[in-house]
Amino acid sequence: xxxxxxxxxxxxxxxxxxxxxxxxxxxxxxxxxxxxxxxxxxxxxxxxxxxxxxxxxxxxxxxxxxxxxxxxxxxxxxxxxxx
Ligand SMILES: [Zn+2]
Numbered sequence: 001x002x003x004x005x006x007x008x009x010x011x012x013x014x015x016x017x018x019x020x021x022x023x024x025x026x027x028x029x030x031x032x033x034x035x036x037x038x039x040x041x042x043x044x045x046x047x048x049x050x051x052x053x054x055x056x057x058x059x060x061x062x063x064x065x066x067x068x069x070x071x072x073x074x075x076x077x078x079x080x081x082x083x
Pocket of ligand 1: 003004029036
C-alpha cells in the first residue's frame with residue numbers, strides 16, 4: 001500500500017467500508033507515514049463537520065459521540081461561572 005492507495009481508500013477507511021485487509025493495510029501505512037496520517041485526519045474532520053452541518057445523515061458512532069460529549073463538557077467547564 002502506498003500513499004496514492006491510502007489517499008484513494010481514506011474515505012472508505014474512515015467510513016469503515018474497507019475489508020479487514022484493506023483497513024490493516026491503511027493502518028500499517030498510517031503508522032509509518034505522517035503525511036497520510038494528517039490527510040486521513042483532515043478527511044475525517046471534514047466528514048464530521050459535514051455531518052454536523054447537515055444535521056442528519058448517519059447516526060454518530062458511540063465512540064465519536066462520547067468523545068464529542070467529553071470535549072463539550074471539558075469546554076463548558078473552562079467557561080467562568082457567574083456565581
Ligand atoms: Zn503515505
